[in-house]
Amino acid sequence: MTMTREQLARYVDHTLLRTDATPADVRAxxxxxxxxxxxxxxxxxxxLADVGPLPDGLALATVCGFPSGKHTSAVKATEAAQAVADGADEVDMVIDIGRLRAGEHEAVRADVEAVRRAMPETAxxxxxxxxxxxxxxxxVAACRAAEAGGAQFVKTSTGFHPAGGATVxxxxxxxxxxxGRLGVKASGGIRSWADAVAMVGAGATRLGLSGTAAVLAGAGAGAGC
Structure with missing residues (x-):
């Protein structure tokens, strides 16, 4: 597919989730x-409280139950509500994949719904x-549970799991x-222009990138330019 640098940039959640990140780092x-x-x-x-006023047109996202997803639903819901109160426009929550793999799909749906109910409709x-x-x-089961729980997006990865990140x-x-009822965010291991464009071509409507500058610098070089 053909994309400009500016078009691809608007897909990007520019991400910094390192444990050693400082207030100065997030402002930068x-x-x-x-x-x-x-x-x-x-x-x-x-x-969230340290980032300060954001430039016009830039949304603020955060994470919840991150990165293990093993928090209780009540804890995740409280965390999400606090995040929105602290200025977050979007919350990326982690499901308990152990329960999903155990076939407890209703528990996963209820987990998502608990977080969704704790957030204002505008978030x-x-x-x-x-x-x-x-x-x-x-x-497929995870996506269905997320939709049934009221989420607006499904997202591939935290970027912290040893199994890896996003794939086409x-x-x-x-x-x-x-x-098309929900958005799809590809995140984890996307490090080149070609990778990013391939994810969009596969159906991603948002990209989680930590090396955004390097990815966008590849515009015009290779497939998908």
């Missing part, structure tokens, strides 16, 4: 995101399913499953 991230034309920044919830909820750690059938195949499967 916001400035860089604005310069690059990204859609949003995605930072840890403890740093957007993305659900991280760790697609690389799941079978195709489990990916997983994004295609997720996009087919949600059928």
């Amino acid at each position: 991230l916001a400035r860089e995101a604005a310069d690059l034309g990204a859609f949003s920044i995605c930072i840890s919830p403890s740093l 957007l909820l993305k659900v991280i399913i760790e697609s690389a750690a799941l079978t195709d059938l489990e990916v 195949e997983a994004v295609e499967l997720m996009a087919r499953t949600v059928g």
Whole structure:
């Protein structure tokens, strides 16, 4: 597919979720995101209050139940509500993939719904399913549970799971499953222009990138330019 640098930038959640990130780091991230034309920044919830006023047109995203998903639903719901109160426009929550793999799909749906109900309707909820750690059938089940729970997006990965991050195949499967009713965020291991464009071509409507500048610098070089 053909995309400009500016078009691809608007897919990007410019991400900094390192455990050693400082308030100064997230303020620098916001400035860089604005310069690059990204859609949003995605930072840890403890740093939301430190980022300061954002440039016009830049959304603020954070994570919830991150990165294990093993928090109780009540804890995730409280964390999400606090994040929105602290300024987040979007929350990326992690499901308990162990329960999903155990076939407890209703528990996963209820987990998503608890977080969704704790957030105002104006805030957007993305659900991280760790697609690389799941079978195709489990990916489909996770997407269905996320949709039934009221999420607006499904997302491939935290970027912290040893199984890996986003793949074109997983994004295609997720996009087919949600059928345009939900967005699809590809995140984890996307490090080149070609990778990013391939994810969009597979159906991703948002990209989680930590190396955004390097990815966008590849515009015009190779496939998809």
